[in-house]
Amino acid sequence: MPAIEILGLEKTYLVGFWRKRPKCALSPLHLTVEDGEIFGFLGPNGAGKTTTLKLLMGLVFPTSGSARLLSRDWTDPEVKAQIGFLPEQPYFYDHLTAHELLNYYAQLSGVAAKERSRRVESTLQRVGLHDVKGVQLRKFSKGMLQRVGIAQAILHDPKLIFFDEPMSGLDPMGRREVRDLMEQLKHEGRTVFFSTHILSDAEALCDRVAIIHKGELRGIGAVADLTSSVQSKVEVIWRGSQVPASIKALGAECHVTGDTVRAIVDETQQDAAIDALRRERMHLIAITPVRTSLEAYFVEKLRRAETMAGTTV
Amino acid sequence: MKARVVHIASNTFREAVRDRVLYNLIAFAVLLSGAAILVGQISIEIEKLVVINLGLTAVSLFGIVIAIFIGIGLVSKEIEKRTLYTVLSRPVRRWEFIVGKFFGLAGTLVVNTFFMAIGVFAALFYVSHKFVRADALILVALYFIILEFLIICSLALLFSSFSSPLLSAVFAFSLFVIGSFAEDLRGFAGMAHGFTRWLVTGAAYLVPNFSAFNVVSSIAHEQPVAGQLIWHNTLYALCYAAMALSAAVLIFEHRNLK
Numbered sequence: 069m070p071a072i073e074i075l076g077l078e079k080t081y082l083v084g085f086w087r088k089r090p091k092c093a094l095s096p097l098h099l100t101v102e103d104g105e106i107f108g109f110l111g112p113n114g115a116g117k118t119t120t121l122k123l124l125m126g127l128v129f130p131t132s133g134s135a136r137l138l139s140r141d142w143t144d145p146e147v148k149a150q151i152g153f154l155p156e157q158p159y160f161y162d163h164l165t166a167h168e169l170l171n172y173y174a175q176l177s178g179v180a181a182k183e184r185s186r187r188v189e190s191t192l193q194r195v196g197l198h199d200v201k202g203v204q205l206r207k208f209s210k211g212m213l214q215r216v217g218i219a220q221a222i223l224h225d226p227k228l229i230f231f232d233e234p235m236s237g238l239d240p241m242g243r244r245e246v247r248d249l250m251e252q253l254k255h256e257g258r259t260v261f262f263s264t265h266i267l268s269d270a271e272a273l274c275d276r277v278a279i280i281h282k283g284e285l286r287g288i289g290a291v292a293d294l295t296s297s298v299q300s301k302v303e304v305i306w307r308g309s310q311v312p313a314s315i316k317a318l319g320a321e322c323h324v325t326g327d328t329v330r331a332i333v334d335e336t337q338q339d340a341a342i343d344a345l346r347r348e349r350m351h352l353i354a355i356t357p358v359r360t361s362l363e364a365y366f367v368e369k370l371r372r373a374e375t376m377a378g379t380t381v
Numbered sequence: 382m383k384a385r386v387v388h389i390a391s392n393t394f395r396e397a398v399r400d401r402v403l404y405n406l407i408a409f410a411v412l413l414s415g416a417a418i419l420v421g422q423i424s425i426e427i428e429k430l431v432v433i434n435l436g437l438t439a440v441s442l443f444g445i446v447i448a449i450f451i452g453i454g455l456v457s458k459e460i461e462k463r464t465l466y467t468v469l470s471r472p473v474r475r476w477e478f479i480v481g482k483f484f485g486l487a488g489t490l491v492v493n494t495f496f497m498a499i500g501v502f503a504a505l506f507y508v509s510h511k512f513v514r515a516d517a518l519i520l521v522a523l524y525f526i527i528l529e530f531l532i533i534c535s536l537a538l539l540f541s542s543f544s545s546p547l548l549s550a551v552f553a554f555s556l557f558v559i560g561s562f563a564e565d566l567r568g569f570a571g572m573a574h575g576f577t578r579w580l581v582t583g584a585a586y587l588v589p590n591f592s593a594f595n596v597v598s599s600i601a602h603e604q605p606v607a608g609q610l611i612w613h614n615t616l617y618a619l620c621y622a623a624m625a626l627s628a629a630v631l632i633f634e635h636r637n638l639k
Binding site: 159224 | 466474635
């Protein structure tokens with residue numbers, strides 16, 4: 069059962085003071101996220117990630133399209149009782165303490181009075197803020213506020229959780245803790261949809277990812293499937309201090325270190341590279357496949373998008 | 382639904398208290414006690430009149446300033462600071478948010494007025510050393526002042542739902558000033574002709590008629606207030622505030638929170 073079904077959501081803003089002109093923030097987006105998945109929504113800044121999340125949360129209204137969350141219409145206010153949301157760089161009522169804020173959000177989410185206190189306490193414990201629960205939020209650091217943000221998103225035991233840049237403002241230890249938390253949420257059977265531009269986080273966590281750029285979906289799938297679609301490369305290492313012209317002609321990326329040369333070539337050029345080295349009587353040390361990272365896929369997708377935009381213009 | 386409105390209202394009230402809004406009571410107390418001592422020394426026979434006039438006018442002005450300066454930021458500040466995102470991503474309807482904010486601010490003003498009313502009666506006791514039956518009329522004036530606050534709160538919220546805090550303050554304060562002369566505006570409309578008459582009459586009935594709520598002077602002279610006026614003002618204030626709130630909800634329901 070899909071947890072999220074985005075059915076052609078589109079958002080165009082009118083910009084300008086006197087002469088309004090349309091600016092597309094999100095082209096019609098079609099996306100399905102299965103129940104229990106950790107789904108990464110990737111893209112550079114300004115790609116349309118936050119707009120998509122705001123549309124799903126009902127904070128902005130779409131120009132066209134619709135969506136279904138947990139098999140219900142996304143505009144149904146009651147569906148929100150089962151949804152958690154962490155906005156990007158969250159800001160909270162700083163006159164409240166962490167405990168008061170979570171209690172307030174629990175009230176708004178309809179958590180029963182007798183269960184509220186226990187839920188607030190356990191959530192504070194879970195995000196590591198129990199010791200500062202009586203401190204007003206105006207005294208919190210950016211990282212602590214991010215933890216508060218995560219706490220309010222998971223407080224009411226939601227089935228579906230949206231995180232907008234959850235690692236933002238966190239130190240390496242904090243990022244690690246958030247990653248662990250997201251994995252725990254998955255093991256508890258919840259669906260996690262998170263936007264990020266930190267690709268290593270997405271690669272480590274996600275079952276599937278989607279890449280969005282300039283409001284358009286550029287790719288979607290499991291990380292392994294996406295990276296395998298990129299032209300595979302091999303690393304060829306031999307003894308020597310010079311790069312033969314025949315290797316350079318293959319378009320190889322070469323690095324000389326002492327008496328060793330490393331060249332990265334396309335997998336399809338592997339045999340040609342070996343033949344070239346034999347002809348030059350070089351001593352081959354190793355041939356190793358290069359693992360394509362999500363970053364490589366991401367960069368290639370964006371480069372291709374830029375190239376296509378250039379040719380269109 | 383009702384519970385969510387109450388929770389939003391109590392959070393708004395708590396925010397106002399923690400932002401030291403009620404500190405205005407100190408300024409009010411200093412002003413009133415200073416005035417009472419001064420009046421006691423220089424006035425003959427009219428001490429009570431001066432204290433009632435000064436006290437009730439101060440209650441009204443302090444409250445109006447608070448209503449405008451908190452009211453104008455109730456929605457726009459939440460959008461600007463993005464605190465609204467984590468509220469509206471919960472099962473909270475946008476109208477519940479607006480209505481909750483309204484009751485929170487109105488509650489703050491009622492509590493504030495309650496403490497200021499104690500100050501007015503204390504100053505009155507200081508200058509006249511006793512209470513008489515006619516002093517109960519002060520409660521009617523205070524009630525009318527609270528009704529005025531309801532209208533101002535709803536207008537400040539209305540402007541806050543689509544405008545910047547600065548413009549909202551200008552709009553709300555202008556309406557308060559114009560509304561204080563609404564009776565004169567209506568009189569002027571009666572003298573005008575043609576299109577001007579139509580225009581001024583429309584404007585005169587559109588702005589809140591605050592002049593009908595100003596009974597301070599007659600109460601200071603111990604003149605009774607007609608029961609009909611109490612009903613009329615109550616109904617007028619509730620209808621006006623409800624309409625302004627409905628407009629605020631209507632605008633806010635369609636607003637994109639960028």
